[in-house]
Each structure stands twice: as C-alpha cells, then as structure tokens.
Amino acid sequence: MAAAAADFAASKRAMAYALCKHLSLDPNTISSTSIEESDIATLFSHIVKSSEDEVLKWVGFSSNFVGKCGEQHVLLGNLNQDLSQKSVLLGNGFKPSVADIVVFATIQVFVSHLGENELQKYPHVLRWMDYIQHPKKADKGDTDPSSKKVVSGQKNVGKSDANVDSKKAAPENKAPENKANPTPAKNNKPSGDKKKAQEKSAGKPNEGVADKAPQKTAEKDSECDVSILNIQVGLIRKAWKHPSADSLLVEEIDLGDGNVRQVVSGLAKFFSPEELVNRHVVLITNVKPGKLRDVMSAGLVLCASNQDHTVVEPLIPPEGAKPGERISFAGFDGKPEDVLNPKKKQLDKITPDLHTDGNGIATYRGVPFTTSAGPCRSSVPNASIK
Missing domain, CATH: 1.20.1050.10 (Glutathione S-transferase Yfyf (Class Pi); Chain A, domain 2)
Structure with missing residues (x-):
C-alpha cells in the first residue's frame, strides 16, 4: 500500500x-x-x-x-x-x-x-x-499507415516553404539574369540609394542587435531545466585512488561504442575502487572537462546522499539499461547543450530539483529518471542528488 x-x-x-x-x-x-x-x-x-x-x-x-x-x-x-x-x-x-x-x-x-x-x-x-x-x-513515418500521407504532405510543404525562403534570402546585390545577354555580370557594384543604405549600415554594424540580445538571453535563462543536461548510463571499467587527494577516486567509464571517459568523483570515503568496478552508474557527460587536483575529469557521476551526508551512493540504472543510453524525463524533451557553460551556473539551478522519492526512484521535480528498461533508483530514499 x-x-x-x-x-x-x-x-x-x-x-x-x-x-x-x-x-x-x-x-x-x-x-x-x-x-x-x-x-x-x-x-x-x-x-x-x-x-x-x-x-x-x-x-x-x-x-x-x-x-x-x-x-x-x-x-x-x-x-x-x-x-x-x-x-x-x-x-x-x-x-x-x-x-x-x-x-x-x-x-x-x-x-x-x-x-x-x-x-x-x-x-x-x-x-x-x-x-x-x-x-x-x-x-x-513509424506510426500507422494512414499517417504517411500526412507526413508526406508536411515534407512537401516544408520544401515549398524552403524554396520561398531561399528566394527571399538571396543577396540584394546579385545581378538578375539577363536573357538577352547570358554572360554573367562581373561588376555588381551597388549604386544610388542602395549604396548609401549599405554605407550607413556599415557604419553601424551592431544597430538593432543590442536591443534584442538581453531579451534572448533572458528567455534562454528562463528555459534552464534538466533537458539541457546530457545524462547517460555508464559502466565503470576501472577505478583507482586519486594520486594526490584521499577523498577522490578516478574512474574509467564506458559509454558504449568505444566511448570511454575518465571521471574524478568524491567517493573514496564511501566506496573502495574494487567496489565500483563493473558497476553501472548515471553521469552527466556534457559538463566542461577540467582537472581536479591535476587529474583530468570529463563527467559527473550523480549520487544520492542523505541529509547529513553520511551515506552517499551512485544512482543505479535498471537492469537492461545499456551504456551510452540517454536518460529521459517526461515533459522535458529539449535538446542537451554540447557543453555546459560554468559561468551560467546551470547545474546550480537544476540540482536543487533532483531527489529520490520515498521508494528511492530518482526524480527531477517529481518526474522519474527514465531509461528504456525503467527508472533509475537508489537505496537512499528521500535523498538529494548531486
């Protein structure tokens, strides 16, 4: 119950x-x-x-x-x-x-x-x-057969629109086709009012751009949710102690298709290297790579921890989830950024909404971390995830 x-x-x-x-x-x-x-x-x-x-x-x-x-x-x-x-x-x-x-x-x-x-x-x-x-x-077109006509129609409309847009986007100073003289014009110098307009715009290259930039920036900041993160399933192939930090471990994590990442994690107080080998984990793979105490790290292993931080455990993907598979969240289907910008502190805005529920299911704002094999979990219920 x-x-x-x-x-x-x-x-x-x-x-x-x-x-x-x-x-x-x-x-x-x-x-x-x-x-x-x-x-x-x-x-x-x-x-x-x-x-x-x-x-x-x-x-x-x-x-x-x-x-x-x-x-x-x-x-x-x-x-x-x-x-x-x-x-x-x-x-x-x-x-x-x-x-x-x-x-x-x-x-x-x-x-x-x-x-x-x-x-x-x-x-x-x-x-x-x-x-x-x-x-x-x-x-x-992988839905019912009747939908293929709709898809085909949409593609034709898209092509028509693209043709119209391409005509609109043609450069203004392109010489029109001269049917009487098919030899292309070699000198397309602007003249008259058009030349003055170009000189005027050249003198003010940023006019009109500055007014729009703050609005676009504000809109982008307001859309900072979990969909900008590339969260994937990984398999730890090797793990060893950090050479110059007792609290850190270094892991070699397999993301499938020959993609292997080296990641530094603060797990030395909670796990030995041997306990992590062959363990499936969940990690953010589009954080900016950098060195932690002189050792390169290219990812962030997500862990659940209790309130006093005495219990810390990497999130557990379900059995059957494959290395490299991206974690999805219902209702948050945006495209992840290639690399997160540390200056924007995007992770700081998102991680307060990462928790495990009473059953240990990992969630973002109550929405489960979902793989093709089911949700990701932890043995630590009602925990924060970082």
Whole structure:
C-alpha cells in the first residue's frame, strides 16, 4: 500500500510538471501541498481550464488507473487497443494534447515496473510513450499507415516553404539574369540609394542587435531545466585512488561504442575502487572537462546522499539499461547543450530539483529518471542528488 501511495504521488507530481511544461506555465505556482492533497481530476482542473468531453474522458481514465488497484493491466490493454490506429489520443495529427500528457504521466511509473514479457503485451502503448518523449520520431513515418500521407504532405510543404525562403534570402546585390545577354555580370557594384543604405549600415554594424540580445538571453535563462543536461548510463571499467587527494577516486567509464571517459568523483570515503568496478552508474557527460587536483575529469557521476551526508551512493540504472543510453524525463524533451557553460551556473539551478522519492526512484521535480528498461533508483530514499 505504501508503495502504491508513493507511485500515486509521483504520478501526480509528474502530471503537474508535465502539464505546466506543455502549456508554458510556471510550475512554481502549484504548491506541493496542492499536488499531495488533490486527486487527479481536481489537480487537472486546477491547471487546465477545459470542459471538453474527450479530454475529461481521459482524465477519468487516469483517475481510474491510479484508483483501482489490480485493474491496471485491463486498462492498459484498453489503451493499447485505442492507440492501435492513431499516434496520439486526441486530434488527427501528431501533436500531443493535454490528454496525452495526463495519461502518460499517470501510467509511466506503473509501466516502468513491468517486466519484459509484460511489456510485450502493449506494443502500441510503448510506441506511443516513446513518441510522447521523442515527438520528432513521427517524421520517420513509424506510426500507422494512414499517417504517411500526412507526413508526406508536411515534407512537401516544408520544401515549398524552403524554396520561398531561399528566394527571399538571396543577396540584394546579385545581378538578375539577363536573357538577352547570358554572360554573367562581373561588376555588381551597388549604386544610388542602395549604396548609401549599405554605407550607413556599415557604419553601424551592431544597430538593432543590442536591443534584442538581453531579451534572448533572458528567455534562454528562463528555459534552464534538466533537458539541457546530457545524462547517460555508464559502466565503470576501472577505478583507482586519486594520486594526490584521499577523498577522490578516478574512474574509467564506458559509454558504449568505444566511448570511454575518465571521471574524478568524491567517493573514496564511501566506496573502495574494487567496489565500483563493473558497476553501472548515471553521469552527466556534457559538463566542461577540467582537472581536479591535476587529474583530468570529463563527467559527473550523480549520487544520492542523505541529509547529513553520511551515506552517499551512485544512482543505479535498471537492469537492461545499456551504456551510452540517454536518460529521459517526461515533459522535458529539449535538446542537451554540447557543453555546459560554468559561468551560467546551470547545474546550480537544476540540482536543487533532483531527489529520490520515498521508494528511492530518482526524480527531477517529481518526474522519474527514465531509461528504456525503467527508472533509475537508489537505496537512499528521500535523498538529494548531486
């Protein structure tokens, strides 16, 4: 019962944050007390002002899913059948609706606990869940056959638009085609008003740019969430003591496909090098490489720790997660930055929202760290993650 209650709470938190992300709302306006004390329907109506029957039908589905223990497999079977002929729950296209967000957040934790044999019973649900997290996959036409025409139409429209844009983007001083004299013009010097305009703009190269820069910077800073991190599964192949720091260990971590990183971690007080060898871990791989006490480090192993920092443990990916696989978060599907900028202190803004829940599941704002094999965990519940 306690585990079910914890899963229900995690589902509600995931739903609230995913809906806020989908609707471009500030999740901080929804208090944790409101999330904990509300049921699915009440929490949904608090965030989304909708009375559409089709939307409310799926909200009711989500309420039944978390409220009727023992019937989840029946409900999943119904959902699988419903998704067999479409890409998303509502609408005729590929764009996920609020109904998709609610149902995804509700079933994700339950599905993450299923074994491989059970998962095979719900192929359409799995395909849909993968698409909700990675919507660009629809461009490959891997949905139902009827959707291929839509994709083809979208591609043709894209080509048409590209042709129009390319014409608009053609340089102004390009000589027009002279049908009477097909020899291209060799001297395309601007003249008259056009020349004066170019000289004027050349004298003020940054005019108009400075006014836009602060706004773009502010927008970019406001979008600092976990999606900018490249968090991956890794396998520690070797580990040894740091040559000049008793509290540090050095690990050689395999990220698959021949990609091996050297990472320095502050784990010497909690683990011996031998205990870490052949252990799967979760690490941030787009931090800026640098030296820690003269030893190069190119990653950050994420660990859960209790309040007084007496217990520290690397996060544990589920069995079956492959080295190199990127961790995903429902509702946070942005592209990771190539390398984080230390000056922006992006990690400092994100790590306060990284925690394990009462069951030890690693989460960001209540949304689980998810792999193809399920969520990442720790034996330390209600812990901070850094």
